[in-house]
Amino acid sequence: VQLVESGGGMVQPGGSLRLSCTASGFTFSSYAMSWVRQAPGKGPEWVSAINSGGGSTYYADSVKGRFTISRDNAKNTLYLQINSLKPEDTALYYCARVSRTVLAGRIYEYDYWGQGTQVTVSS
Numbered sequence: 001v002q003l004v005e006s007g008g009g010m011v012q013p014g015g016s017l018r019l020s021c022t023a024s025g026f027t028f029s030s031y032a033m034s035w036v037r038q039a040p041g042k043g044p045e046w047v048s049a050i051n052s053g054g055g056s057t058y059y060a061d062s063v064k065g066r067f068t069i070s071r072d073n074a075k076n077t078l079y080l081q082i083n084s085l086k087p088e089d090t091a092l093y094y095c096a097r098v099s100r101t102v103l104a105g106r107i108y109e110y111d112y113w114g115q116g117t118q119v120t121v122s123s
Contacts, residue, residue, distance in 0.1 A: 001023075001024075001025040001026050001097065001112045002023070002024045002025050003021055003022070003023055003095050003096070003097065003112055003113065003114035004021065004022045004024075004114055004115070005019060005020065005021045005093065005094065005095055005114045005115065005116055005117035006019070006020050006021075006022070006117055007019040007020050007117060008093060008117030008118045008119045008120075009118075009119070009120070010120040010121075010122065011085055011119075011120070011121055012085075012121070012122070012123050013085060013086060013087060013121055013122075013123055014084060014085065015085050015121070016081070016082060016083045016084075016085065017081075017082050017085070017119060018079060018080070018081050018082070019035070019079065019080040019081075019082065019093055019095075019117055019119075020077055020078070020079055021033070021035075021077065021078040021079075021080075021095030021114055022075075022076060022077050023076045023077070023078065023095075023097075024076060026097070028071075028073055028076040029052060029053075029073035030052055031052055031097050031098060032049060032050065032051050032052055032098035032101060032108075033049065033050055033071065033078045033095060033096070033097060033098060034046060034047070034048065034049040034050075034095070034096050034098055034108055034110065035047040035048045035049075035069060035078075035080045035093060035094070035095055035096075036093075036094045036095075036096055036110075036113075037089075037091035037092065037093045037094065037119075038091055038092050038094070038116075039088075039090060039091040039092075040090075040091075044094075045060065045062075045091070046060055046106075046107075046108065047059070047060050047063055047067065047080070047093070048060065048063065048067055048069040048080060049069070049098065049101075049104075049105065049108060050069045050070070050071055050078070053073075054070065054071045054073070056104075057069050057070075058104060058105035058106075059105075062088075063082075063089075066082065066083050066084045066085075067080060067081065067082050067083070068080070068081040068083075069081075078095050080093070080095075082119070085119075085121045086121060087121045087122065088121075089119060089121050090119060090120050090121050090122070091118075091119060092116040092117070092118050092119075093116060093117050093118075093119055094113050094114050094115075094116045095113070095114045096108075096110040096112065096113045096114070097110060097111055097112040097113075098110060099111035
């Protein structure tokens with residue numbers, strides 16, 4: 001199993017980025033997926049999740065209305081469109097494969113993670 005994130009960078013407040021996570025080594029379309037971020041000096045924060053078919057999406061309150069999760073199962077790729085970026089969005093963003101949904105939209109267990117892509121929001 002391999003998850004490879006890309007698309008991070010440094011942007012000004014109010015800017016946008018599109019993160020991608022390319023999956024390999026498993027049947028991508030069979031798994032729910034999540035984005036999790038970790039800011040410097042803080043613990044991991046769940047950001048968003050999507051079910052295996054892409055029809056159900058969930059967001060943390062801190063990103064609702066600004067972030068959009070999506071997936072292309074034909075391309076084995078997970079996306080996160082992030083708009084209206086704020087300095088507090090600065091973090092390392094990981095994609096993770098969901099092994100168990102404990103509470104949809106809140107609590108997940110993961111079995112595989114990518115290496116992360118850095119998002120820095122600064123003027």
